[in-house]
Amino acid sequence: MVDALGVAVIGFGWMGRVHTRAYARLPHHYPDLPLRPRLVTVAEEVPGRAEEAAERFGFVSATRDWREVAADPRVQAVSVTAPNFLHREIGVTLAGAGKHLWIEKPVGLTAADARAVADAVARAGVQGTVGFNYRNAPAVEAARELIASGGIGTVAHVRVRLFSDYAADPDTALTWRYERRRGGSGVLGDLASHGVDLARFLCGEIASLAADTAVFVPERSRPGGATAGHALAPGGEPGPVENEDYVGCLLRFTSGARGVLEACRVSVGEQNAYGFEVHGSRGAVFWDFRRMNELGVCRGTGYRDQPVATVHVGPGAGEFAAFQPGAANAMGYDDLKVIEACRFVRSVAEGTPYGTTLADAVHSARALDAMERSARTGGWVSP
Ligand SMILES: NC(=O)c1ccc[n+]([C@@H]2O[C@H](COP(=O)([O-])OP(=O)(O)OC[C@H]3O[C@@H](n4cnc5c(N)ncnc54)[C@H](O)[C@@H]3O)[C@@H](O)[C@H]2O)c1
Numbered sequence: 001m002v003d004a005l006g007v008a009v010i011g012f013g014w015m016g017r018v019h020t021r022a023y024a025r026l027p028h029h030y031p032d033l034p035l036r037p038r039l040v041t042v043a044e045e046v047p048g049r050a051e052e053a054a055e056r057f058g059f060v061s062a063t064r065d066w067r068e069v070a071a072d073p074r075v076q077a078v079s080v081t082a083p084n085f086l087h088r089e090i091g092v093t094l095a096g097a098g099k100h101l102w103i104e105k106p107v108g109l110t111a112a113d114a115r116a117v118a119d120a121v122a123r124a125g126v127q128g129t130v131g132f133n134y135r136n137a138p139a140v141e142a143a144r145e146l147i148a149s150g151g152i153g154t155v156a157h158v159r160v161r162l163f164s165d166y167a168a169d170p171d172t173a174l175t176w177r178y179e180r181r182r183g184g185s186g187v188l189g190d191l192a193s194h195g196v197d198l199a200r201f202l203c204g205e206i207a208s209l210a211a212d213t214a215v216f217v218p219e220r221s222r223p224g225g226a227t228a229g230h231a232l233a234p235g236g237e238p239g240p241v242e243n244e245d246y247v248g249c250l251l252r253f254t255s256g257a258r259g260v261l262e263a264c265r266v267s268v269g270e271q272n273a274y275g276f277e278v279h280g281s282r283g284a285v286f287w288d289f290r291r292m293n294e295l296g297v298c299r300g301t302g303y304r305d306q307p308v309a310t311v312h313v314g315p316g317a318g319e320f321a322a323f324q325p326g327a328a329n330a331m332g333y334d335d336l337k338v339i340e341a342c343r344f345v346r347s348v349a350e351g352t353p354y355g356t357t358l359a360d361a362v363h364s365a366r367a368l369d370a371m372e373r374s375a376r377t378g379g380w381v382s383p
Contacts, residue, residue: 011082186243
């Protein structure tokens with residue numbers, strides 16, 4: 001008989017649903033996990049949304065007030081999938097109440113926010129997992145191993161790109177994402193945070209950076225009612241976009257490697273075009289999220305005209321074996337969250353962290369703050 005872990009989800013938009021599905025799927029993919037999540041309660045401020053979530057996804061109860069989750073003795077672990085401006089208050093309060101946290105990136109609006117949640121988690125002695133899901137892709141883990149084992153030689157330079165069109169339509173609703181007070185630094189927290197995490201995961205710490213930012217769609221329409229995800233609001237009253245659509249950033253790693261990180265939320269023609277290219281002294285490795293289980297691998301002794309092989313990763317790579325029996329059976333986005341859920345629950349069960357931690361969120365947030373500073377001052381800065 002496996003012990004139950006009472007879980008709650010706060011904020012039931014896109015990520016709330018994905019976290020909930022991940023908890024539900026854990027026993028299918030990881031039958032040996034020592035704890036099995038039990039969906040206890042869901043908190044959501046939009047009237048009726050929590051009740052609907054409970055009905056459809058199987059939570060025992062529903063509330064509009066996330067503070068009830070902090071006081072709920074049935075809950076041991078909480079997914080914080082509310083907008084960025086709430087991460088700090090919710091995260092600090094829940095950790096203080098002894099709840100383990102699976103919290104979405106970027107963990108607040110600034111590095112100070114991420115640090116506050118990290119400190120609260122450390123003080124309370126609870127576990128904290130952060131939603132940097134792209135590093136969970138088996139192909140990304142395989143790329144990291146290839147790089148770490150010297151398979152492409154010494155890393156010289158890396159390019160990380162995160163281009164999306166989710167905000168390209170000027171009629172995209174002016175939600176929390178586009179306000180500084182509630183959405184923070186825009187595409188920096190939204191996409192570049194993932195890029196920083198991937199860059200660090202593959203190539204180590206960033207020593208300094210120089211960034212440029214831009215807003216390309218300065219006005220959007222206010223929505224008439226509740227939204228989730230990237231809703232449209234055609235004809236709504238126009239309002240100003242207060243944070244960045246684009247960031248371009250040069251990186252210097254402590255290893256001496258150089259990098260370019262570019263993220264944009266208004267790139268027409270790009271749908272989830274997230275990926276990296278890492279070039280070493282003897283080879284290179286390429287990954288594109290849209291072909292998540294493939295790696296381009298160039299290795300050998302040829303230097304010039306060395307071919308690039310397409311490798312379909314299989315059960316030997318990362319957590320692939322928990323999902324499919326053989327290479328080239330596709331995994332998808334939600335699977336990355338099942339892996340994250342597994343690492344979170346395992347951390348709770350064993351009292352030691354697996355996968356991302358709040359320290360990773362602090363590193364990422366410090367780099368994002370540094371990008372903003374650099375864009376303002378026009379120079380190289382250290383995160
Ligand atoms: N890891 C990833 O790939 C990924 C992808 C998308 C979003 N995110 C992160 O997840 C978080 C949520 O993003 P989303 O796309 O799901 O947004 P969303 O707008 O779809 O959902 C947010 C939900 O939170 C609810 N909410 C707002 N205030 C609340 C409150 N006080 N109490 C309870 N619920 C409240 C909203 O009503 C909404 O339903 C953000 O921090 C975002 O950065 C991560």
